[in-house]
Amino acid sequence: MEHAGYTTLSRQSGLAREMQIVANNIANAATTGYRAEGLIFSEYVKPVDRGASLSMGQGNVHSTSFAQGTLTQTNAPFDLAIEGDGFFLIETPQGERLTRSGAFSPSAEGDLVTYDGFRVLDAGGGPIFVPPSGNIAVSSDGTLSADGNPLGQIGVVRPLDPINMVREDGVMFRADDGFEPAETARVLQGFVENSNVNPITQLARMIEVQRAYELGQSFLETEDERVRTALKSLMT
Known part of the structure; x- marks a missing residue:
């Protein structure tokens, strides 16, 4: 798999984790004393050939909002x-x-x-x-x-x-x-x-994450088709 594929997969895994967190927040919007949770994305940069660099994003750090609930x-x-x-x-x-x-x-x-x-x-x-x-x-x-x-x-x-x-x-x-x-x-x-979850904000974020994930999936499918086409051209 090329660099673009690895970069997109790391992003996809983080988006999948964030989707789970957002869904859990929405499920606990009526839970007494619940604190909303979030996910922090970090960037990992690795030098590659000819002075270039490869940037990959990871979403592994959980954060908690301690804002006062109503x-x-x-x-x-x-x-x-x-x-x-x-x-x-x-x-x-x-x-x-x-x-x-x-x-x-x-x-x-x-x-x-x-x-x-x-x-x-x-x-x-x-x-x-x-x-x-x-x-x-x-x-x-x-x-x-x-x-x-x-x-x-x-x-x-x-x-x-x-x-x-x-x-x-x-x-x-x-x-x-x-x-x-x-x-x-x-x-x-x-x-x-009450829970300090804002359901409207969380629903909006869920839509954003879903669209971002679908965009990444579409890119992976396009990239896979490009590589297949290139290999077929080399073999003929």
């Missing part, structure tokens, strides 16, 4: 949203994880948990007990109280290096570089944060 009021006492930079601290079998999805509920054991059953942690990394009855209130700093009696403070943290956080599912992240308390974040009770 807040929807639910008035449910265990629905929480974060206004500003910060994440809720969650306990999973694989370790502590971060999320913006605050649709919580009390478990049968009395712990505050996510919809997947993972325990929500307090500022010190311990589980949060919720009494079976009483007027539950959560202040802007995350302090949870029942009938006016403080029970604990919900852990709201910010990663030390958000760019290198690893997405483990749609709404959960792993911060290998650690995290610290999010001093400026505010917790809102009775609200949930």
